[in-house]
Amino acid sequence: MKLASRFKHPTIVARLNEEGYDRGSIRNVSDCELTDLKAFLNDSGYFEYVQGHANAAGCSIMDSNLRAFHEYANEALKSIDFNEGAYDVNFVRAATDRDIEDMIFELGANPEVWGQGNPEAMIYVHDICISPNEVQIMGSKKDTVKIEKNGVAYMKFHATDMIEKLNKCNEIKMNVVGRANINEWMGNQTAQIFIEDYEIIDNLLEF
Numbered sequence: 001m002k003l004a005s006r007f008k009h010p011t012i013v014a015r016l017n018e019e020g021y022d023r024g025s026i027r028n029v030s031d032c033e034l035t036d037l038k039a040f041l042n043d044s045g046y047f048e049y050v051q052g053h054a055n056a057a058g059c060s061i062m063d064s065n066l067r068a069f070h071e072y073a074n075e076a077l078k079s080i081d082f083n084e085g086a087y088d089v090n091f092v093r094a095a096t097d098r099d100i101e102d103m104i105f106e107l108g109a110n111p112e113v114w115g116q117g118n119p120e121a122m123i124y125v126h127d128i129c130i131s132p133n134e135v136q137i138m139g140s141k142k143d144t145v146k147i148e149k150n151g152v153a154y155m156k157f158h159a160t161d162m163i164e165k166l167n168k169c170n171e172i173k174m175n176v177v178g179r180a181n182i183n184e185w186m187g188n189q190t191a192q193i194f195i196e197d198y199e200i201i202d203n204l205l206e207f
Contacts, residue, residue, distance in 0.1 A: 144159060
């Protein structure tokens with residue numbers, strides 16, 4: 001279930017036995033166009049069996065059939081929307097909301113509480129309007145983006161693709177999903193959001 005949730009794709013976890021079969025369990029992602037994963041696997045003709053519920057079942061497939069099944073599934077499911085761009089977020093804010101900075105300080109104050117079974121809170125911030133001169137490119141490889149807006153620093157590491165997209169825009173609006181962080185430097189604390197994913201919109205193209 002955790003793997004299906006993380007990768008947003010139907011998932012099989014199986015172990016190869018001495019008879020040459022991969023046997024284990026299947027889980028589907030929720031609210032996707034593929035509503036019956038068990039039926040899809042059975043109908044493929046590659047599985048010895050798939051038994052259980054439509055989207056949570058036990059399965060068995062010959063290990064020698066696995067590569068052929070992958071090729072079949074990639075082709076058969078290529079047009080299916082598995083909500084890859086969807087995120088489970090805990091907080092939704094507009095960039096101009098006054099409580100974002102305080103919220104980040106509260107979430108980032110005790111990082112030890114986040115861990116297995118209690119993942120870090122995700123924040124969605126929309127309508128971050130910036131100009132090119134507000135975008136800082138940092139790091140020895142010049143691949144880190146820092147954008148400061150309304151008391152919050154939005155950070156993205158290994159951001160080569162993001163930098164390329166930003167350079168193409170003159171007036172920028174961003175929507176981001178990220179995690180709260182507190183940066184401390186010489187006694188000063190700054191509220192930060194480490195960007196997990198983003199959307200960049202050229203405001204000149206909006207009407």
